[in-house]
Amino acid sequence: MTVSLTLSGITAHYGTTKVLEDLSLQVEEGELVSLLGASGCGKTTTLRLVAGFLQPTAGSIHLGGRDLTRLPAHTRDIGLVFQNYALFPHLTIRDNVAFGLKQRGMGSAARAKQANAMLERVGLEALADRTPDALSGGQKQRVALARALVIDPPLLMFDEPLSNLDAKLRVEMRVEIRRLQRDNGRTALYVTHDQEEAFSISDRVAIMNAGRILQLDAPEVLYSRPADAFVANFVGFENIIPLRANGEQDSAIRAEMAGGAILALPRERYEPPAQDFLFATRADGLMVARSGEGIPAKLGLRTYLGRAYQYRCETAAGEIIANGPLSDPLEPGTDAVLIPQHDQCTVLPADS
Amino acid sequence: MTIRRPGWILVLPATLAVALFLGIPVLDTFSTTVTDSTGLFSNYEKFFDSRFRRAVLWRTTEIALITTIASLLIGFVTAYVVSRAPGRIKSILIIAAVFPLLTGVVVRSFAWLVILGKNGILNDFLLAVGIVAEPLSMLYTEGAVIVAMVYLFVPLMILTIVGVLEGIPEDLLQASASLGATPVATFWQVVFPLAMPGLIVGAVLVFTGSFTSYATPQLLGGEQQMMMGTFLHQRAMVTFDWTGASTIAVIMTVVTILIVLAMGRLARRLNPAAV
Amino acid sequence: MMMRTRPHPALTAFAALVFFFLMAPLVIIIGASLSDTSFLTFPPQGLTLHWYENIFEVSAFKRTMVTSATLALVGTSLSLLVGIPAAYALNRYRVQLPSFLSTVFVLPILVPELVLGFSIMKSVTTGLDFPIFASLVIGHALLVLPYCVRVVSASLSSFDFSIEEAAVSLGCPRWRAFFTIVLPNVRAGVIAAFILALITSINDVSISLFLTGPGISTLPIQLLAHMEQFFDPTIASVSVLLMLVTVGVMAVVELTLGLTFLTK
Numbered sequence: 001m002t003v004s005l006t007l008s009g010i011t012a013h014y015g016t017t018k019v020l021e022d023l024s025l026q027v028e029e030g031e032l033v034s035l036l037g038a039s040g041c042g043k044t045t046t047l048r049l050v051a052g053f054l055q056p057t058a059g060s061i062h063l064g065g066r067d068l069t070r071l072p073a074h075t076r077d078i079g080l081v082f083q084n085y086a087l088f089p090h091l092t093i094r095d096n097v098a099f100g101l102k103q104r105g106m107g108s109a110a111r112a113k114q115a116n117a118m119l120e121r122v123g124l125e126a127l128a129d130r131t132p133d134a135l136s137g138g139q140k141q142r143v144a145l146a147r148a149l150v151i152d153p154p155l156l157m158f159d160e161p162l163s164n165l166d167a168k169l170r171v172e173m174r175v176e177i178r179r180l181q182r183d184n185g186r187t188a189l190y191v192t193h194d195q196e197e198a199f200s201i202s203d204r205v206a207i208m209n210a211g212r213i214l215q216l217d218a219p220e221v222l223y224s225r226p227a228d229a230f231v232a233n234f235v236g237f238e239n240i241i242p243l244r245a246n247g248e249q250d251s252a253i254r255a256e257m258a259g260g261a262i263l264a265l266p267r268e269r270y271e272p273p274a275q276d277f278l279f280a281t282r283a284d285g286l287m288v289a290r291s292g293e294g295i296p297a298k299l300g301l302r303t304y305l306g307r308a309y310q311y312r313c314e315t316a317a318g319e320i321i322a323n324g325p326l327s328d329p330l331e332p333g334t335d336a337v338l339i340p341q342h343d344q345c346t347v348l349p350a351d352s
Numbered sequence: 353m354t355i356r357r358p359g360w361i362l363v364l365p366a367t368l369a370v371a372l373f374l375g376i377p378v379l380d381t382f383s384t385t386v387t388d389s390t391g392l393f394s395n396y397e398k399f400f401d402s403r404f405r406r407a408v409l410w411r412t413t414e415i416a417l418i419t420t421i422a423s424l425l426i427g428f429v430t431a432y433v434v435s436r437a438p439g440r441i442k443s444i445l446i447i448a449a450v451f452p453l454l455t456g457v458v459v460r461s462f463a464w465l466v467i468l469g470k471n472g473i474l475n476d477f478l479l480a481v482g483i484v485a486e487p488l489s490m491l492y493t494e495g496a497v498i499v500a501m502v503y504l505f506v507p508l509m510i511l512t513i514v515g516v517l518e519g520i521p522e523d524l525l526q527a528s529a530s531l532g533a534t535p536v537a538t539f540w541q542v543v544f545p546l547a548m549p550g551l552i553v554g555a556v557l558v559f560t561g562s563f564t565s566y567a568t569p570q571l572l573g574g575e576q577q578m579m580m581g582t583f584l585h586q587r588a589m590v591t592f593d594w595t596g597a598s599t600i601a602v603i604m605t606v607v608t609i610l611i612v613l614a615m616g617r618l619a620r621r622l623n624p625a626a627v
Numbered sequence: 628m629m630m631r632t633r634p635h636p637a638l639t640a641f642a643a644l645v646f647f648f649l650m651a652p653l654v655i656i657i658g659a660s661l662s663d664t665s666f667l668t669f670p671p672q673g674l675t676l677h678w679y680e681n682i683f684e685v686s687a688f689k690r691t692m693v694t695s696a697t698l699a700l701v702g703t704s705l706s707l708l709v710g711i712p713a714a715y716a717l718n719r720y721r722v723q724l725p726s727f728l729s730t731v732f733v734l735p736i737l738v739p740e741l742v743l744g745f746s747i748m749k750s751v752t753t754g755l756d757f758p759i760f761a762s763l764v765i766g767h768a769l770l771v772l773p774y775c776v777r778v779v780s781a782s783l784s785s786f787d788f789s790i791e792e793a794a795v796s797l798g799c800p801r802w803r804a805f806f807t808i809v810l811p812n813v814r815a816g817v818i819a820a821f822i823l824a825l826i827t828s829i830n831d832v833s834i835s836l837f838l839t840g841p842g843i844s845t846l847p848i849q850l851l852a853h854m855e856q857f858f859d860p861t862i863a864s865v866s867v868l869l870m871l872v873t874v875g876v877m878a879v880v881e882l883t884l885g886l887t888f889l890t891k
């Protein structure tokens with residue numbers, strides 16, 4: 001049974017503070033969608049609303065044909081993996097995994113068998129009789145995962161499940177989470193503040209801020225075509241430069257930046273939303289060169305990135321960060337040009 | 353001069369004080385009971401041969417047990433409600449439990465003297481309503497002692513259990529609900545087992561406290577309801593039978609320590625993770 | 628909007644009853660202390676503060692109040708004097724000291740107070756011929772030692788000793804670092820320990836019972852004796868006075884560690 005999750009017009013408050021505003025979200029059958037944002041953006045609130053630990057002040061939540069909005073948490077049938085694992089300290093690993101089966105009235109022999117099978121899938125069958133305090137962080141996370149999966153819920157939810165693990169284990173575990181979710185083909189909602197984690201694991205990612213979803217897209221789209229300045233900044237566009245279009249030449253838009261420098265933006269790559277717009281690029285998208293057609297700049301502090309040199313550059317439009325080739329290190333104070341690499345740049349609407 | 357073991361020097365005064373003024377006197381009390389006697393355990397044989405003394409020990413155990421069980425039940429339910437109360441109300445309730453706890457035993461026992469006395473408030477009320485025709489004599493009964501003891505120890509129990517319940521992470525309750533456990537199932541399968549160590553600590557405090565109490569049985573039980581505490585005082589300060597008093601003191605201490613050790617073991621057995 | 632599972636109404640009603648049960652007797656004492664009758668009664672008949680004046684006319688109450696206050700202050704101070712260094716050492720030199728030491732300071736809890744009082748009376752007051760007041764001080768200091776060590780330890784356990792090391796590395800002598808760096812940071816714990824020990828000592832019956840003697844008694848012991856002979860509202864007014872002390876103690880605890888400390 002694979003179903004979709006639909007949130008429509010959800011508004012939620014903590015006391016009198018509005019934490020979610022008219023939020024709508026559709027997670028398709030078998031899809032893994034991440035909610036990504038800084039703390040306080042409403043991502044965890046959204047997950048808790050779906051889990052039934054909070055009540056929305058407006059809107060509805062549907063899982064397949066079922067209206068969850070007013071159902072108590074324990075009847076929602078959702079597998080939830082917590083940030084700090086939330087394993088029951090008084091139960092063995094096996095009993096932790098079997099807990100949900102017990103609530104479903106399964107006999108003790110059958111649930112032990114099923115819990116053992118699940119533990120085998122996450123590679124922890126040897127620890128079944130231990131209690132959680134004897135386990136490492138990674139092992140606890142596997143148990144939490146097994147406990148959520150064993151009840152075979154139509155929806156899986158993850159609340160920052162990897163944030164208490166060290167960097168190496170995080171990478172390992174997210175691959176495992178993705179594998180297990182793919183294997184059982186369940187719809188999943190994943191909450192994280194880690195961009196790399198969200199992008200690597202998800203079919204689609206929703207970037208949230210101040211209780212709203214700003215953009216919901218595949219990671220590839222988000223990475224290269226952010227919808228607005230906030231998302232662009234969030235996904236690592238270091239330079240967001242205001243431009244004004246003032247004509248066309250040779251199938252390129254001529255756009256002027258503060259201080260008078262002119263950029264030629266090829267028509268087939270850019271579609272400025274208005275006469276005033278923003279030009280967004282990462283440091284990689286502006287190549288530092290001694291000469292050429294681009295933004296005139298005076299180079300400042302140079303740092304070594306391993307794959308390139310990065311420069312802080314003084315321009316008439318303010319400070320810009322750009323990278324230059326390892327083969328040609330330039331000294332601070334040098335006059336240079338910053339040449340846009342058009343496949344790595346994008347345009348955005350000016351701030352409303 | 354270099355002090356190589358500063359830790360030892362700092363704990364020395366307190367350790368010496370405990371050793372000199374607690375260790376030696378209490379050991380002396382213990383040794384009195386075996387040296388000042390005809391046989392090694394003859395003082396204890398004498399104690400257990402006396403029907404009256406056996407009755408005191410039994411009454412004390414019985415009152416302490418009933419007090420403990422009643423305090424556990426009352427304390428647990430109340431603590432559960434307190435721990436679920438919204439922030440502001442919760443603080444008020446905690447204050448309401450701390451206040452009697454910090455008010456002396458004498459004052460709190462005295463209150464029951466006023467309530468349960470022959471011309472007391474309860475009798476006034478019962479007479480006024482017409483439930484009884486003659487004032488009841490409720491003082492100097494086992495019931496009076498138990499009611500006052502429960503009154504004495506319920507605040508301690510509430511605070512102990514609130515502490516444990518507050519220590520149960522909200523996440524565990526949510527995890528339980530997300531796995532399909534009804535609120536009742538969550539209570540019995542998660543909250544109760546995790547609160548067990550607190551219940552045991554509370555039970556130990558109440559049992560040992562009521563087993564060794566003095567003021568309450570003295571005021572509300574009197575001679576008729578002699579308990580180990582009042583008996584010890586009577587032997588030591590009225591009849592000046594210090595060997596007999598020491599024997600009572602040793603039995604009290606041994607019971608206290610045994611209960612503490614046994615319950616501590618039980619707590620670790622039941623829940624190795626939470627202790 | 629938080630979905631906290633509310634307890635069943637019946638449980639809530641039961642808890643309300645329990646709190647009534649906890650508060651009512653204390654309210655009755657307050658009422659009785661104001662009654663314009665020569666016997667204890669509630670609700671009070673007529674209102675008077677006469678019984679509060681009477682406290683200070685009964686010389687035994689006046690005398691034992693002073694004794695109890697002096698005893699509490701001296702006993703608690705002594706206890707802190709040996710208890711703070713011990714608590715400090717137990718936290719700072721945890722690795723160096725054997726673990727049984729921390730048990731030593733809770734021994735007074737394991738030994739019933741009555742037994743401790745009786746044993747001190749036997750071995751110290753009588754055996755060593757100590758003056759009555761000195762024996763009382765010893766008994767009370769031992770009684771409150773576990774509180775002192777535990778409460779001070781609790782606030783030391785969250786103290787970051789690297790701050791002290793920083794002070795020493797900056798040229799501050801160890802003893803001065805203790806007074807200027809460590810103590811100010813655990814001030815709340817020390818104040819709370821002091822005040823909790825004080826109230827424990829003031830309310831104590833079980834230890835004092837054996838250690839008071841001719842001419843020297845404490846307020847609770849005097850109250851007990853008075854109750855067994857007289858039944859006038861003076862006892863109630865003394866009790867109310869003691870409750871006021873409790874209120875003061877609670878205010879100080881709330882201001883230092885917070886009352887929720889007592890649930891730990």
